[in-house]
Amino acid sequence: MAHQNVITIGTGNIGVEFMAQVAEKDAPHLGRHPNPTNIVGMVNSNGWLYTPGGVAIQNSPSMVRDLQSQDRELVSQGRQRVAIKDWMRSQQEYMDGGNLLELFEEIRRQGLVDDVVFVDLTANDLTSFHQRVIDSGGKIVTANKIPVAQSSWDIFKLLTQFRRRYGFSCSVMAGAGAVPFLRDAFDTSDTVKSIEGCFSGTLGKLCNLLYEGEITFSEAVKQLKLGGDTEPDPRDDLSGMDVAKKIVILARTAGYHVDLKGVAIEPFVPDGFRELSNCSVDEFMARASIFDKEIAGKFESAKKQGKTLRYVASLKIEDDKPIVTLGLREENLDSPLGSLKGNGNKIVVYTSAYSQVPYELSAPGSGTHITAGNVRRDLLQLLQNREM
């Protein structure tokens, strides 16, 4: 039985859900899995816990689920999640105030770098930590986009060059398989000709609401925000920046040198959006109706031609150069992107091999449960002896 020793970074939604899934399905004591995931450490911004034998909590799924629901309850009251943090602190091996690098050096001293996978479930800029781990021969799985999307091209190549040491599938489409497809295409010299996709469940849902035409743009945004479908600041969705990061990751994975600053990003509402970038969230929400008419007009005009609008990210190769663009685009209702329902995400790829009929993949683009599950999927690829 080959263990996969894991140190989780981050105790937010995905971090705790990952922990709960391991406890329920993958923990060594269950004896259910020939390659169980043994969580030997947990890190958050306050300190860390490290137990080479495996943290006790993974032996009790009910305890993890209980801490998870306590945290959810706190968050719903607008308070800070502390249940899982308090549990960490209660452990003898807890290192208050210790940081990630310190834990890594401890593991290096013990000669265990080879035996551990760091799982980054944060949204912090941990690029230099990722570099440190990969430079030292270690392994990482990341659901965090920053180190792969916002780093330089050289750092991206450094991090991702070892297929069995760096897993970043979960940075796009919640881990549905777009990254592995493009990675393998690169490795088999199957040149990517174009990528097109919808990579924001929030903007997809917004488009579907606006197509129905019974609600204004500002009302729709308000409704999605109330339902928890947007970021706390909906401008983070509407700016297109999150989608831009995803298409940069995909283009880079396909072997194209692309940087975020070279991407032509058209926000969901291009005119006047940037002027509202510095006000408070409340002020933005109050003023969002200034876009209602423009947006309604676009959807009406598309509808008249039997089309709808989608927020599309695209990579095209022109004169051997990668061109990445993002913006609201008209799509036929029965086209691959136009037919998307709800908050579904989709990628359509043409390569040298997939030149007539493209490779198309659609799946939910977010969801704590799915992302955590696909982090566990990505871990499988890093397992030395992957047996059933």
Add this chain to the structure above:
Amino acid sequence: MAHQNVITIGTGNIGVEFMAQVAEKDAPHLGRHPNPTNIVGMVNSNGWLYTPGGVAIQNSPSMVRDLQSQDRELVSQGRQRVAIKDWMRSQQEYMDGGNLLELFEEIRRQGLVDDVVFVDLTANDLTSFHQRVIDSGGKIVTANKIPVAQSSWDIFKLLTQFRRRYGFSCSVMAGAGAVPFLRDAFDTSDTVKSIEGCFSGTLGKLCNLLYEGEITFSEAVKQLKLGGDTEPDPRDDLSGMDVAKKIVILARTAGYHVDLKGVAIEPFVPDGFRELSNCSVDEFMARASIFDKEIAGKFESAKKQGKTLRYVASLKIEDDKPIVTLGLREENLDSPLGSLKGNGNKIVVYTSAYSQVPYELSAPGSGTHITAGNVRRDLLQLLQNREM
């Protein structure tokens, strides 16, 4: 630089295309790839060629392409492909009349089982050979469905239990990724709830022709046969047997004990089809028009309700038991399967994790170029040191 030593089995369309792609993109002498594929042996029904240093032909893409087009020319004249076979025979290391098992024992004697991957590009029943290789700790990649679809459940489990020793992605959807998705789902205990799909490009194309309504069933089959879109005997497509093998492979991969004989197969034209199973191909083609009225009626009736027909394979779980069915089914035009164009294939999977929005993958289901390319993809997964 880690080589992937490969012995190809079969010198048909896919065998030669695989050889050509390696010569153009992956061969060690190109120095282009850090994990080049080194073809050390080639096997066909007449004998084998084995050169631990790598067969000479892989250093000359133009020579492979030349032999490939000579073979194609011969086939178009209704003759046997001999160009690549003649080249094999011309080599000093060629073993006339030697068989596969003999070659394998030779490799075992040399202690090289660990260093070689057998690539099965035939459509022969090589199940016992696959067993022999896996039992001995060896590695196989197969585009051949027989060993995974028609073997017993125990043999299926034996062959596929080692994730890094047995690659069978190319047995379904030409290697587009349905098998890896289900394999990982099983390994992360993400229970598959249902699978639905269209896995025959030929039947998909037939449905699209018949939906248009300007051609009868028998004429459409004739047209597809002339265009090379059907098997030499179109009954092999129409019987549903090929699709049945694919859904059996997928169900088994998801962890369900399913056998071909337990599948409720409804042929494309259920009534009277079996009565025509023993006549000659010519006689079948001459008598196929007896189905025209029935089939036209079905498509007309679907069309009246705004639907089309698809030949759908499905796995459902009822009372914890896997139920596999195949047959012609009405689908809304904008549904995942109803919207398929041309000869595209598609799979729609619901799992415990993908419970609201399914995982959907569509891609061409056949094509020598694509299948050979995806065999190269599958080889990557077996590579011990997979680095860029």
